[in-house]
Amino acid sequence: MSNPYAVVAITKHGVEMARDLGERFQGTDIFYMSKFARGDEDSLGIRLFDGSVKLILPDLFQRYNGIILVISLGAVVRMIAPLLIDKKTDPAVLVIDDRGEHVISVLSGHLGGANELTRQVAAVLEARPVITTASDVQGTIPVDLFGRELGWTVDSFDKATPVSAAVVNEEPVAIIQETGERNWWKYDKPLPAHIRVYPDPVSALLEPFNAALVISDRLLNDEDQEKLLANGVLYRPKSLVLGIGCNRGTGLEELEAGVLDTLQELRLSVKSVRNVATIDLKKDEEGLLALCSKYNWELVTYTPEQLNTVQLPNPSDTVFKYTGAYGVCEPAALLSAGAEDWLLEKKKIGNLTLSVARVAFPQLSVEESTHA
Known part of the structure; x- marks a missing residue:
């Protein structure tokens, strides 16, 4: 073609x-x-x-x-x-x-x-x-395309048809947004009254709704899955940054296992990883390049000087001796995510060190995002 x-x-x-x-x-x-x-x-x-x-x-x-x-x-x-x-x-x-x-x-x-x-x-x-299509004619949320232009992926599509019906039939719909971009409402008009936005499941479950759109990088627990996804769709925004440091020659298998096991421990979805961040000395590291290629992640690198602009609670003289930076995975994760703190500051796993940070998205309201 x-x-x-x-x-x-x-x-x-x-x-x-x-x-x-x-x-x-x-x-x-x-x-x-x-x-x-x-x-x-x-x-x-x-x-x-x-x-x-x-x-x-x-x-x-x-x-x-x-x-x-x-x-x-x-x-x-x-x-x-x-x-x-x-x-x-x-x-x-x-x-x-x-x-x-x-x-x-x-x-x-x-x-x-x-x-x-x-x-x-x-x-x-x-x-x-x-x-x-009803959502286009009515100017409302297209459930099967929601967030696609922002890079979101759908993690549970089974209920897309009944959830779409709830949206276009003006039934009570809850949008539970824990993270991700807020500028998803594309119409120059208020969000329809039957659609309500909540920051977490607890607040959403205080009111009745017929369908749910859940935007999260969490692995939902059994209770949330039962209550939110019985008639709901789960979206994965690109909201996580992996800061990685590793010894030269660390292979794909070791890097991948360390990342997947850690995300599972943190109850975070690998589908929400946006990119990997590291020091520029690692820009040609074969294992890192293979990991990013396999998962379609961008590899973002920083100079030692850039990494040293981040205040670290546990700076390492040993790391500085070999790289010129007092840390690699921790500052790289924060710089790339634009975050002030980590979900995971640092974890050493064999030949790699791993930090996880959540992207700091602008906290716009739906009304503000309409004019953003």
Whole structure:
């Protein structure tokens, strides 16, 4: 797949639109029927096909993130029905009418990105975007996309459908936010009255609610899981920084075991780790690079001078002798997280030392974040 999107046309006017999109909308591969060939298709990278478009759709479903069809909606529904597997994996599907007046989000509006793609394509064509998902129409929280642009991940998706129904049907919904970015409300209007925000489960459980959105880096205990996730979705913000120091040549297996065991002891989720922080002497440490690569974590490094700006309760002359810094994992974690204290100051595990800090997010209210 050379591009993320495929544009498919089967009529004369559709071909004009497809070629136009190919020029003006980045990331598109163009497909249309051979009978409309103009002779320049090879030079433009346009793919020609014969017979029914239905024959090429299975391949397009496998190869592209989004499929834009200049074909009638009814025909598209019939053709794609046998190809559908799961909304978490199906590509975005859009339909454009033959006059280019409407761009319709058909499939995978949220998780597949069809709604946003519809808006983008409609803007290029100066057409009307047609989006029918309730949360978009009502201007409320899309449960399956909540926090995605902030880097949050969903840790429990089983109840996404009933929780979404509670949100759009204006049932009492509790948002329990223990950490993470506060600027998740994207509309220039107040949060709907049926959605209440709480700082912790204790305060949320003082009032009745039908569904919960839980934003936490904690491993929830059994009671919280039972009461909050019976009809709730759990989100993992990128809120933890691992400060790591290690002896030269420490392997991936030892580093990984130390990190995972420590996070388990602290009852923290590895899915909420944002990055690893260390001294710049370790920027080429193979084990650290392999750890960060495996978990898709950024490796942030600091000079000894930067690390020494952090006041440490237990500065080490031995560490200073070898690195020029009075500590590595502890100050690196605080500097990277912008925090004033640690969740774990320092733990020595074999050939590594580990500190954990929680990112200091601005404490905006929902109303303030609307205008942030």
